[in-house]
Amino acid sequence: MPTHRTRRRLLQLAAVGAASVWLALVAPLSLAHRAHVTLTRVTPNLRSGQWEIVHAIHYHDALRLLAVREVRDDVQPASVEGRARLALEVERSVRWFAPNGSLLKPVTVGAELEGDNVYVYQELPAPKISGRYAVESTLMHDVFPEQINNISLDFAVPRTTLRLSRQQTRGEFTPP
Numbered sequence: 001m002p003t004h005r006t007r008r009r010l011l012q013l014a015a016v017g018a019a020s021v022w023l024a025l026v027a028p029l030s031l032a033h034r035a036h037v038t039l040t041r042v043t044p045n046l047r048s049g050q051w052e053i054v055h056a057i058h059y060h061d062a063l064r065l066l067a068v069r070e071v072r073d074d075v076q077p078a079s080v081e082g083r084a085r086l087a088l089e090v091e092r093s094v095r096w097f098a099p100n101g102s103l104l105k106p107v108t109v110g111a112e113l114e115g116d117n118v119y120v121y122q123e124l125p126a127p128k129i130s131g132r133y134a135v136e137s138t139l140m141h142d143v144f145p146e147q148i149n150n151i152s153l154d155f156a157v158p159r160t161t162l163r164l165s166r167q168q169t170r171g172e173f174t175p176p
Helices: 004-031 059-068 080-093
Strands: 037-045 050-058 094-097 107-114 117-125 133-137 148-153 160-164 170-173
Touching (some): 050 059, 080 094, 080 107, 080 117, 133 148, 133 160, 160 170
Parallel strands (some): 037 148
Antiparallel strands (some): 037 050, 050 117, 133 170, 148 160
């Protein structure tokens, strides 16, 4: 029969073992920091002659953006006004340029909340000028210093993705 001292020692070893397992497996998950990333996807629609642009913003990031812009507390990404404000932020923060440097102006056609993301939808008549186009994105750079804006260009296979950040806000691409 184990003595009181032996039982206490076994209990201590079990506690240390459980703590080690928790530190190795659970703690990194609970301390993990979700990256602040938006994804913009540009897809040509040959039937309509448009570039279809979809911006995905994580709900919690969108909520923080609205708070930083001092939008009323009752305006959330799930509300019509919240999605409209987010669409205005996209229009203000993501700019497209033709090869000759002229500003291209996508038209916002809607926004919706689905799952953990707010989606802002835009369309842009497919430009006819050949050459290098550019996109600049400062979306949420003032909210999160480490913000990344990925721009996925679905013009050809393999797809091209531009990774824009505070350090590099502009990317260039050549559509086919």
